Amino acid sequence: MTEVQTLEAPSARRPSASKAPRTTKSTANLGEGFAARVLSVLSEHQRIALRLRHGEGLSPEQVAARMKLPQGVTDRLLADAERTLQAARRAFVEALVENAASRD
Numbered sequence: 001m002t003e004v005q006t007l008e009a010p011s012a013r014r015p016s017a018s019k020a021p022r023t024t025k026s027t028a029n030l031g032e033g034f035a036a037r038v039l040s041v042l043s044e045h046q047r048i049a050l051r052l053r054h055g056e057g058l059s060p061e062q063v064a065a066r067m068k069l070p071q072g073v074t075d076r077l078l079a080d081a082e083r084t085l086q087a088a089r090r091a092f093v094e095a096l097v098e099n100a101a102s103r104d
Contacts, residue, residue, distance in 0.1 A: 038088040046081035049074055 039047060045067070052063045064074040 034088070034092050038085065042081050042084060043077075045069075046077050046084075049077040050081050050085075053078055 042050070048067060049063055052058045052066055053060065058066065060075060060078065061071060063078070064071045067074055069077075
């Protein structure tokens, strides 16, 4: 699975503990299920490329060599897979926000 990093401005303030949303077991399970569904949408080659790039920390050139594919092909696999993951992440966060708003 790929690791997603969130970048913040150095001066960004974190919400107080009382205002920070709690991660519940059901939310964690929902996230895991959602991630599994998103990964299942990716092709096998995309999943392998992501695992090599982000899981094993290989450079794009090393990914191409390991997969025995041209560099351009692996660049496209990674770009398409990462675009899919980003879109899924945005949709998941929006769904969580809508769900939280409906509880208020």
